[in-house]
Structure formats: C-alpha cells, structure tokens
Amino acid sequence: MNIHEYQGKAILKSFGVRIQEGIVAETPEQAVEAAKQLKADFNSDWVVVKAQIHAGGRGKGGGVKLAKNLDEVKQRASDIIGMQLVTPQTGPEGKKVGKVLIAQDVYYPGESETKEIYMSVLLDRAKGRNIIMYSTEGGMDIEEVAEKTPELIFKEEIDPKVGLQGFQARKIAFNLGLTGEANKEMVKFVAALYKAYDTTDSSMFEINPVLKTSDNKILAVDAKVDLDENALYRHKDYLEMRDFAEEDPTEVEAGKSNLNYVKLDGNVGCMVNGAGLAMATMDIIKIAGGEPANFLDVGGTANAETVKAGFNIILQDPNVKAILINIFGGIVRCDRVAQGVIDAYKEIGNIPVPIIVRLQGTNAEEAKKLIDESGLKVFSAIQLKEAADLVTKVLS
Ligand code: GDP
Ligand code: MN
Numbered sequence: 011m012n013i014h015e016y017q018g019k020a021i022l023k024s025f026g027v028r029i030q031e032g033i034v035a036e037t038p039e040q041a042v043e044a045a046k047q048l049k050a051d052f053n054s055d056w057v058v059v060k061a062q063i064h065a066g067g068r069g070k071g072g073g074v075k076l077a078k079n080l081d082e083v084k085q086r087a088s089d090i091i092g093m094q095l096v097t098p099q100t101g102p103e104g105k106k107v108g109k110v111l112i113a114q115d116v117y118y119p120g121e122s123e124t125k126e127i128y129m130s131v132l133l134d135r136a137k138g139r140n141i142i143m144y145s146t147e148g149g150m151d152i153e154e155v156a157e158k159t160p161e162l163i164f165k166e167e168i169d170p171k172v173g174l175q176g177f178q179a180r181k182i183a184f185n186l187g188l189t190g191e192a193n194k195e196m197v198k199f200v201a202a203l204y205k206a207y208d209t210t211d212s213s214m215f216e217i218n219p220v221l222k223t224s225d226n227k228i229l230a231v232d233a234k235v236d237l238d239e240n241a242l243y244r245h246k247d248y249l250e251m252r253d254f255a256e257e258d259p260t261e262v263e264a265g266k267s268n269l270n271y272v273k274l275d276g277n278v279g280c281m282v283n284g285a286g287l288a289m290a291t292m293d294i295i296k297i298a299g300g301e302p303a304n305f306l307d308v309g310g311t312a313n314a315e316t317v318k319a320g321f322n323i324i325l326q327d328p329n330v331k332a333i334l335i336n337i338f339g340g341i342v343r344c345d346r347v348a349q350g351v352i353d354a355y356k357e358i359g360n361i362p363v364p365i366i367v368r369l370q371g372t373n374a375e376e377a378k379k380l381i382d383e384s385g386l387k388v389f390s391a392i393q394l395k396e397a398a399d400l401v402t403k404v405l406s
Contacts, residue, residue: 011236011237011238011239011242011248011251011252012064012234012235012236012237012256013064013235013237013248013251013252013253014062014063014064014109014111014251014253015060015062015111015232015233015234016032016034016062016109016111017235017251018215018233018234018235019032019230019233021206021210021233021235021248022202022203022206022215022217022230022233024206025202025203025205025206025209026198026202026205027199027202027203027206027230028195028199028227028228028229028230029229029230029233030113030114030116030221030229030230030231031048031051031052031113031114032044032048032060032111032112032113032114033047033048033111033112034062034109034110034111034112035087035091035109035110035111035112036091036108036109036110037087037091038083038084038085038087038088038091039084041059041083041084041086041087041091041110041112042080042083042084042087044057044112045057045077045080045083045112046080048112048113048114052114054114054115055078055115056076056077056078056115056118057076057077057083057112057113057114057115058074058075058076058077058112058113058114058115059074059075059076059077059083059086059087059090059110059111059112060073060074060110060111060112060113061073061074061090061093061095061107061110062107062108062109062110062111063095063097063100063105063106063107063256064105064253064256065095065097065099065100065105066097066098066099066218066232066234067097067098067099067100067151068095068097070097070098071095071096071097071098071100071104072090072095073090073093073095073097073107075089075090076115083112087110087112090107090110091107091108091109091110092106092107092108093106093107094106094107095107098151105256106255108255116221116223116229116231117221117223118223118224119224120223120224120225121224121225122224122225122226123224124221124222124223124224125146125148125221125222126148126149126150126219126220126221126231127144127145127146127148127186127219127220127221127222128143128144128145128146128147128148128149128152128155128163128217128218128219128220129142129143129144129145129148129200129203129216129217129218129220130142130143130144130214130215130216130217130218131143131203131204131207131212131214131215132213132214132215132216133213133214134165134167137167139167139168139169139170140167140168140170140204140207140208141165141166141167141168142165142166142168142174142178142182142200142203142204143163143164143165143166144163144164144166144182144185144186145162145163145164146162146186146187147159147162147163148218148219148220149218149219152218164182164185166178166181166182168204173204173208174200174201174204174205174208176197176201178200179196179197179200179201179204180197182196182197182200183196183197183200188222188228190226191226192222192226192227192228195226195227195228196222196228198228199220199228199229199230203215203217203230210237210245210248211237211238211241211244211245212235212236212237212238213236213237213238214234214235214236215233215234215235216232216233216234216235217230217231217232217233217234218232218234219231219232237251258273260273260323260326260327261273263323264306264319264323267316267319267323268309268316269306269307269308269309269316269319269320269323270285270305270306270307270309271304271305271306271307271323272304272305272306273303273304273327274301274302274303274304274305275301275303275329276295276300276301276302276303276329277300277301277303277329277330277331277332277405278295278300278301278302278303278330278331278332278333278334278401278405279303279304279306279324279325279327279330279332279333279334279363280292280295280302280303280304280305280306280324280333280334280335280336281306281308281317281320281321281324281333281334281335281336282306282307282308282335282336282337283307283308283309283310283337283338283342284307284309284310284338285307287336287338288305288306288307288336289305290394291334291336291394292305294394294395294397294398295334295398295401297398298395298398298399298401298402299402300332300398300401300402300405303324303327303329303330304324304327306320306323306324308320310341310342311342313342313346313347313350314349314350314351314353314354314357315350316350317335317347317350317351317353317354318353318354318357318358321333321354321355321358321361322358325358325361325362325363330363331363331405332363332364332365332366332401332404332405333361333363333364333365333366334365334366334368334397334398334401335351335365335366335367335368336368336394336397337367337368337369337370337371338370338371339369339370339371339372339373339374339377340371340372343371343372343373343377344369344370344371344372344373344374344376344377345373345376345377345380347369347377348367348369348376348377348378348380348381349380351365351367351381351388352380352381352384352386352388355384355386355388356386361387364387364388364389364404365386365387365388365389366388366389366390366391366397366400366401366404367381367388367389367390367391367397368390368391368392368393368394368396368397369381369390369392370392370394374392375392377390378390378391378392389404
C-alpha cells in the first residue's frame with residue numbers, strides 16, 4: 011500500500027528519523043496557517059509547497075515550489091491544489107492534487123554546503139534479504155544514475171539473523187564521504203530508518219533526497235513508502251492512511267466485492283477461480299494470439315453473485331472484446347458455476363461481447379450441457395486450448 015509523503019514522514023519521525031518538518035493543507039488558507047505555524051515552531055521564513063500525490067518526480071512537473079512569504083504561500087498553494095500534475099511517473103493524464111505539504115525550507119545557506127543523498131531500504135528478492143541502497147548522487151533520477159554511473163550506487167545487505175549492525179551504518183556514512191558531526195548524524199539516521207522499515211513490515215522506504223544541511227544535520231526531505239498490505243493486520247493504525255482517490259477506481263470496486271482484479275491493456279477479459287489458474291489462463295490467451303485485458307481471481311466461491319460482480323468489473327473496460335471464463339470445479343461443482351454464469355448473464359441483460367466458458371472438474375459435462383442449452387451468446391469448452399482458440403476465433 012503506497013502512502014503520501016507527509017504520512018511516510020510521520021512514520022519516520024515516530025521512529026526518531028529527522029525529517030524536513032511540514033504541515034499538510036487542503037486549502038490556500040490552511041497553507042498560510044501552516045506556514046505561520048512552521049515559523050513559530052522552527053523559525054523557517056521560507057517554505058516549500060509540495061503536491062501530495064502517489065508519484066515521484068513532482069519537482070520536475072511543477073509540484074514542488076519555494077515560497078518566500080505568506081502571499082507566495084497562498085499563491086503557490088492555490089496554483090498546486092486542484093491541478094492535474096503530470097510527472098515522469100504519472101503517465102500523460104497526470105494526477106489531481108488534493109493536498110499540499112507545507113514544509114520548512116531546509117536548503118538554507120550556512121558554513122558548509124548542502125548535499126543531496128539517495129537512500130532506500132527494500133527487499134532484494136533474489137538475495138532474500140533487505141538491502142540499504144545509497145548514493146552520493148541524490149535528488150535526481152536514480153534510474154538515470156543506475157544506468158549511466160552504476161559504480162556510484164552502493165548496496166548494503168542486512169543479515170536477517172542479526173539485523174543492521176553498527177559497523178554497517180558507519181560504513182554507509184563513510185562511503186557517503188561524510189565527516190565530523192554529519193557523519194555521526196548519518197549513522198543515527200541509517201539506524202533509525204532501518205528500524206522504521208523493519209518494524210512497519212514495509213516493502214520499501216525510499217528517501218530521495220536525504221539532505222545534509224549546511225549546519226551538518228541529516229534529514230529526510232522526501233519519503234516514498236510502500237507498506238506491505240499482507241502485514242497491515244499487524245499495523246491497523248496505518249490502514250487509515252490509505253487514499254482511495256489515488257487508486258484505480260475499478261480495482262477499488264473489485265476489492266469491495268472481494269475480487270482480486272488488476273487491469274491490463276489487452277482486449278480479452280478473463281474471470282478465473284484461483285490466482286495460479288488465472289496466470290495460466292493469461293498465458294494460454296497469449297499463446298493463442300490474444301492479449302489479456304485483466305487479471306481477475308474470483309476466489310473459491312464462483313457463484314452467481316461473484317460472477318455478476320466479475321462481469322460488471324470487466325465490462326467497465328471499453329477495450330474488452332471477449333470474455334473467457336475459466337473455472338476449475340472442485341468443491342464448487344461445475345454445473346453450479348454454469349448456472350451462476352447463466353443467472354448472472356440474464357440479470358445483467360445485454361452483454362455486448364461474446365463469452366467463452368471453460369469448465370473443468372466435477373460435473374463438467376453437465377455444466378457444458380447447461381451452457382449449450384441456455385440459448386445465450388455463451389460458448390462452452392472443456393479443454394483450455396479449445397477455449398483459447400474459440401476466443402481468437404470470435405475476435406477475428
Ligand atoms: P519529488 O520531485 O517528487 O521527488 O519531490 P522531492 O520532495 O524530492 O522534492 C523535489 C526537489 O525539490 C528536491 O530535490 C529539492 O531540489 C527541492 N526541494 C525540496 N525541499 C526543498 C527546500 O526545503 N528548499 C528548497 N530550496 N528546495 C527544496
Ligand atoms: Mn524525491
């Protein structure tokens with residue numbers, strides 16, 4: 011589950027990670043109040059107005075702006091709130107900004123230079139371990155750094171048996187070229203960051219940039235946090251951080267009916283019971299020359315209710331030209347599922363695309379008979395290959 015920068019920073023702060031302080035605002039007036047509060051609490055004259063959307067590259071898209079007085083705060087906030095922000099990560103349609111974070115300006119001049127560092131903690135699936143990835147080349151596109159100068163990206167592997175060790179945090183601070191007070195601060199920063207990642211069962215914490223300020227403090231200026239959804243039952247207080255406005259509306263609706271749906275770009279809708287079978291179905295559609303429009307696992311109970319919900323979700327996608335239903339009947343008997351498909355079809359009424367149903371397992375023959383005799387625009391098959399070929403046939 012992705013969360014906003016301001017929420018990620020709140021989590022970081024609760025683990026003792028120093029952050030660029032800020033207050034979230036939904037209107038220009040609230041933004042001005044937030045700026046006054048930051049002045050009172052942290053004596054920051056300048057602030058940055060930062061669009062809160064679930065995508066990076068906001069700076070490049072005009073979603074991060076410096077404001078040097080309260081008039082500018084109001085102006086920038088009213089420009090950014092409600093805008094359709096396009097960044098390299100949003101796609102051309104962009105994302106609508108609902109909130110801004112008013113944050114203290116931390117790039118103030120001082121006795122030493124500010125320095126932008128890249129740091130992330132994530133799971134390396136190949137190694138089966140958490141790693142801390144870091145680089146002196148922070149602030150900019152880390153993908154570009156990885157491509158052009160991979161030698162500037164360091165990785166530190168964490169042994170799950172002992173966790174992050176002190177020497178590792180010191181090595182990171184050293185490799186980043188930090189000395190004196192900044193070095194000590196970085197050691198503390200790394201330890202607190204790792205603790206936050208580990209304790210919250212996250213799959214990613216990406217801080218870009220981590221800033222070394224001109225007075226040698228180390229703080230998180232940005233926070234891209236991905237909390238592992240499967241572990242959220244252990245962190246119920248984070249559930250309310252979910253922002254449905256940032257998610258695909260069809261996927262949200264599917265979730266409400268307990269359907270596991272992921273939208274894809276093809277034209278063959280599929281409805282399957284079981285995630286593994288769903289993946290196999292998508293493969294066979296491709297082998298037969300089609301392109302799946304979605305992944306949809308209706309789970310163990312493929313009855314008229316779930317099939318109907320499945321149809322409704324799939325049919326919201328205008329690209330869908332045919333639907334392949336692939337059900338393995340074990341405990342749910344195939345004839346029950348077939349009846350469910352027929353009932354759902356009749357209830358929805360006019361389904362504008364052909365439907366191919368492949369039912370295999372208990373009572374498959376009876377199920378095929380039911381479908382064939384239903385008089386609906388539904389084609390039946392028992393073999394998966396046969397079903398996939400039927401799909402390509404109805405599409406051509
Ligand atoms: P992103 O573009 O979505 O990754 O958003 P960031 O939070 O990383 O901010 C983008 C850029 O805005 C940073 O790399 C900085 O250059 C700039 N920025 C962020 N905070 C401040 C600040 O306090 N003062 C100034 N002058 N610039 C800032
Ligand atoms: Mn950033």
